[in-house]
Amino acid sequence: MTVRKGYIRPIDFKHGRVDMTHGSGGRAMAQLIEELFLAAFDNDWLRAANDNACFAVPGGRMVMATDSHVVSPLFFPGGDIGCLSVHGTINDVAMSGAHPLYLSASFILEEGFPLADLKRIVDSMAQAAREAGVPIVTGDTKVVEQGKGDGVFITTTGIGVVPEGVNISGDRARPGDAILVSGTLGDHGVAIMAQRESLGFETTLQSDTAALHGLVAAMIAAVPGIHALRDPTRGGLATTLNEIARQSGVGMMLREEAIPLREEVEAACEFLGLDPLYVANEGKLICICAPEHADQLLAVMRAHPLGAEAAIIGTVHADPQHFVQMETGFGGKRIVDWLTGEQLPRIC
Amino acid sequence: MKYINEFRDGKTAHTLAGAIAREVQPERRYHIMEFCGGHTHAISRYGLSDLLPASIRLIHGPGCPVCVLPIGRIDNAIDLALNRGVILATYGDCLRVPASGGLSLLKAKAGVGNMRADVRMVYSSADALKLAQDNPEREVVFFAIGFETTTPPTAVVIQQAEKLGLGNFTVFCNHVLTPAAIANILESPEVRLHGTVPLDAFIGPAHVSTVIGSQPYEHFAEEYEKPVVIAGFEPLDVMQAILMLVRQLNEGRAEVENEFSRAVTREGNVKAQNLVAEVFELRKSFEWRGLNEVPYSALRIKAKYAAFDAERRYGIEYKSVADNKACECGAILRGLKRPQDCKIFGTVCTPENPMGSCMVSSEGACAAHYTYGRYKDAVAG
Numbered sequence: 001m002t003v004r005k006g007y008i009r010p011i012d013f014k015h016g017r018v019d020m021t022h023g024s025g026g027r028a029m030a031q032l033i034e035e036l037f038l039a040a041f042d043n044d045w046l047r048a049a050n051d052n053a054c055f056a057v058p059g060g061r062m063v064m065a066t067d068s069h070v071v072s073p074l075f076f077p078g079g080d081i082g083c084l085s086v087h088g089t090i091n092d093v094a095m096s097g098a099h100p101l102y103l104s105a106s107f108i109l110e111e112g113f114p115l116a117d118l119k120r121i122v123d124s125m126a127q128a129a130r131e132a133g134v135p136i137v138t139g140d141t142k143v144v145e146q147g148k149g150d151g152v153f154i155t156t157t158g159i160g161v162v163p164e165g166v167n168i169s170g171d172r173a174r175p176g177d178a179i180l181v182s183g184t185l186g187d188h189g190v191a192i193m194a195q196r197e198s199l200g201f202e203t204t205l206q207s208d209t210a211a212l213h214g215l216v217a218a219m220i221a222a223v224p225g226i227h228a229l230r231d232p233t234r235g236g237l238a239t240t241l242n243e244i245a246r247q248s249g250v251g252m253m254l255r256e257e258a259i260p261l262r263e264e265v266e267a268a269c270e271f272l273g274l275d276p277l278y279v280a281n282e283g284k285l286i287c288i289c290a291p292e293h294a295d296q297l298l299a300v301m302r303a304h305p306l307g308a309e310a311a312i313i314g315t316v317h318a319d320p321q322h323f324v325q326m327e328t329g330f331g332g333k334r335i336v337d338w339l340t341g342e343q344l345p346r347i348c
Numbered sequence: 349m350k351y352i353n354e355f356r357d358g359k360t361a362h363t364l365a366g367a368i369a370r371e372v373q374p375e376r377r378y379h380i381m382e383f384c385g386g387h388t389h390a391i392s393r394y395g396l397s398d399l400l401p402a403s404i405r406l407i408h409g410p411g412c413p414v415c416v417l418p419i420g421r422i423d424n425a426i427d428l429a430l431n432r433g434v435i436l437a438t439y440g441d442c443l444r445v446p447a448s449g450g451l452s453l454l455k456a457k458a459g460v461g462n463m464r465a466d467v468r469m470v471y472s473s474a475d476a477l478k479l480a481q482d483n484p485e486r487e488v489v490f491f492a493i494g495f496e497t498t499t500p501p502t503a504v505v506i507q508q509a510e511k512l513g514l515g516n517f518t519v520f521c522n523h524v525l526t527p528a529a530i531a532n533i534l535e536s537p538e539v540r541l542h543g544t545v546p547l548d549a550f551i552g553p554a555h556v557s558t559v560i561g562s563q564p565y566e567h568f569a570e571e572y573e574k575p576v577v578i579a580g581f582e583p584l585d586v587m588q589a590i591l592m593l594v595r596q597l598n599e600g601r602a603e604v605e606n607e608f609s610r611a612v613t614r615e616g617n618v619k620a621q622n623l624v625a626e627v628f629e630l631r632k633s634f635e636w637r638g639l640n641e642v643p644y645s646a647l648r649i650k651a652k653y654a655a656f657d658a659e660r661r662y663g664i665e666y667k668s669v670a671d672n673k674a675c676e677c678g679a680i681l682r683g684l685k686r687p688q689d690c691k692i693f694g695t696v697c698t699p700e701n702p703m704g705s706c707m708v709s710s711e712g713a714c715a716a717h718y719t720y721g722r723y724k725d726a727v728a729g
Contacts, residue, residue, distance in 0.1 A: 257358075270352060272471075273710075321723065323723045325723060327395075328358075328393070328394045328395050329356060329357075329358050330356055330357075330358050330361050330394040330395065330396065330399075330583050331358045331361050331362055331365070331395070331398070331399055332394050332395020332396055332397070332398040332399055333395040333398055333723075334392065334393060334394070334395045334720040334721065335719060335720050335721065335722060335723050337699075337718075337719045337720070340699035340700060340715075340719070
C-alpha cells in the first residue's frame with residue numbers, strides 16, 4: 001500500500017531553510033532526497049535507492065578523480081557552485097583522455113541555508129550533468145550547525161574509461177614539444193572577483209566554467225598521441241605549467257604575445273595588481289604534444305566551440321632547473337614561477 | 349588597456365635600448381638606483397635588464413612600503429589583533445611579513461595557542477572604514493602603511509570617521525616619507541665614502557611624485573650632485589628614464605627631470621598635501637628596516653584627531669627588534685648587496701617562507717629576483 005500523497009507535506013522550496021533534521025537520516029532527509037536530489041538528477045541508479053550505485057563498465061583502464069567545491073560567492077556570472085562542481089570533476093577525469101561515465105555528489109549543508117538556493121544549485125548541477133551526458137548516480141547529504149559551514153560545500157567524484165592507445169600524463173612532456181591552450185585565460189577568477197562585494201567593480205565578464213570532455217574527445221580522435229593535458233584551475237596557467245615541468249623534468253619557454261587574454265581580464269588584473277597567468281580557469285585546458293601535431297591539434301581545437309580561441313603559446317626544452325620562462329612582449333625574459341601564497345581564496 | 353599597452357610596446361623598447369647602447373661611454377659604468385618597488389617589479393617582470401648594456405647596473409632601492417616596515421611595528425599590529433580583541437584591517441601585502449617569534453599576521457589569523465586574531469584583508473582605507481560601520485559592536489583598527497601615495501586616503505577616512513562620529517575606528521599609522529629615505533641613503537657612510545657603494549643617479553618615484561611633485565628632489569640634484577629622473581611604472585617609462593640619466597651623467601649635469609609628465613607636476617597635488625598636513629604631523633624619528641632610525645621620516649596622527657589614533661587609544665609601545673642575523677635585507681635595501689649575494693636567498697628564505705621583508709612583497713628586491721630573474725643565477729653558476 002502506498003502512502004496517500006496528502007499525508008506528506010511537500011517541502012517549501014520557496015521559504016524553507018535547511019535544518020538539522022535534513023541530515024539526520026530520518027524522514028526529513030528521505031523527503032529532501034526524494035523531492036530535491038532524485039527529482040533533479042533522476043536516473044535508474046538513484047531510483048534504486050541504495051547507498052551505492054551498481055553499474056557495468058567497459059573494459060580498459062579506468063580513471064577516477066574527485067574535487068571539492070567551496071567557491072564564494074555561490075552564484076557568480078556565468079555559473080554557480082552546482083555546475084562548477086560537475087564541470088570540475090568531469091574535466092579532471094577528461095584530462096587523462098578518458099571518456100567520463102558517472103559522477104557522485106556529496107553535500108555539506110549549513111543549517112539555515114535557504115532551500116530555494118539549494119534547489120537552484122541542484123537544478124544547475126542536474127542541467128550540467130545532463131548536458132555533459134554524465135549522470136550523478138550516488139550521493140550523500142550532511143548538515144552542520146549554523147556557523148560551522150558556509151552555505152554549501154559540494155564534493156563530486158567521477159570515473160571514466162581511457163580509450164585504447166591513449167597515454168596522457170603530466171610526466172610525458174618532452175623537449176621540442178609544443179604547448180597549446182584552448183582559449184582566453186583568467187576569465188573564471190576575474191568573474192568571481194568582480195562579484196565579491198568588497199571589490200565593488202563591475203564587468204560583463206562571465207566565468208568560463210564548462211565540461212571539456214567533448215573537446216578532449218575531438219582532440220584525441222585527431223591525435224591519439226597527445227602527451228599531456230591539464231586544466232589550469234587554481235594557480236592558473238603558470239602554476240599548472242610548473243607542475244608539468246617538474247613532473248616531466250623539463251623547462252618551458254612561453255611567448256607572452258601568444259597567450260590569449262580578454263581585454264577585460266587584463267584590465268581587471270592590472271587594476272587589482274594580479275597576474276592573469278595565475279588566475280583560475282574552469283573551462284580551459286593546456287595541451288602538450290609533439291611539434292609535428294601542433295598545427296593539426298590547433299585546427300581541431302579552433303573548430304570546437306570550447307576551443308575557438310586556442311593558441312600555441314610556447315615550447316618545451318631541456319632544463320635541469322625545470323624553469324618555466326617567458327619571452328616578454330617587451331623583449332626581455334623572465335621566469336613564470338609557481339604561485340606564492342594564495343592569490344585569491346575560495347575560487348572554486 | 350590601450351593607454352597602458354602603449355607603454356609596454358616591445359618595438360619602442362628596442363629603439364630605446366638601441367639609443368641607450370649608443371650613448372653609454374665605453375669606459376664608464378652607470379650605477380642607477382630605482383627607489384620604488386614599483387620600478388623594481390617592472391624591471392624584473394618585463395625582463396628589462398636583458399635590454400640594457402652591461403655597463404648599466406640597476407640598484408634596487410628601499411621604496412617598497414612593506415619591505416621597510418620594521419619587525420617591531422608588525423609585532424604591534426599582531427598584538428592588537430591577538431590580545432586586544434580588535435578587527436585589524438590590513439593590505440594583503442602585510443599578511444606574510446615575518447615578525448617576532450616566527451609569527452606573521454597570517455599565522456596570528458590562523459591561531460596562536462587558543463587565541464585567534466581577527467585580521468581582515470582590505471583593498472583600501474575606505475574598506476576599513478566600512479568594516480567599522482558594519483561592525484558597530486567591534487573596534488576596528490586600520491593598519492596604515494605606505495609612502496606618500498597611500499597617505500591621503502588614510503587622511504580621508506580619519507576625517508570621514510570624525511564626521512560620522514565613529515567611535516570604533518582607529519588608525520595605526522605607519523606612513524613614511526620618500527625624501528627622508530633618499531637623504532638617508534645619500535648620507536650613509538657607504539655612499540659618502542667614495543667607492544664603497546657607487547651611486548650615480550636616481551630613478552625617482554612615480555605615484556609618490558604625483559602627490560609630492562618633483563620639487564622635493566631638487567635638493568638631491570643640487571646638494572649631492574645626483575641626477576634624478578622621475579619615471580612612470582611602465583617598462584618604457586623606465587627605459588626612457590635610464591636614457592635621460594645616461595645623458596645627464598655623460599654631460600655632467602645633475603638635474604631633476606620629469607619623464608612622467610603625464611601625471612607629475614613640479615608642485616604635485618596640493619589638495620592632497622594640504623589634507624595630509626591637516627591630519628598628520630612629522631615624527632621625530634622612525635625605524636626603517638634596513639635604514640634603522642631615520643629622523644623626520646614618518647608621520648603620526650595630530651592630537652586634534654587623537655580619538656582616531658590607535659597608538660594613543662591602545663597605548664602602543666614600540667620596541668625595536670633586530671632582524672634575523674643571516675638576513676641581508678638591510679644591506680639590500682641600502683643598495684650595498686644584491687639579493688643573490690645573501691647566503692639564505694632562495695635556500696632558507698623563499699617567497700613561501702620569507703625570512704626577510706624583501707622576500708615578501710612582489711615589489712621587494714628579493715621576491716622580484718626570485719620570482720622573475722633567478723634563472724640568470726643558474727646560468728651563471
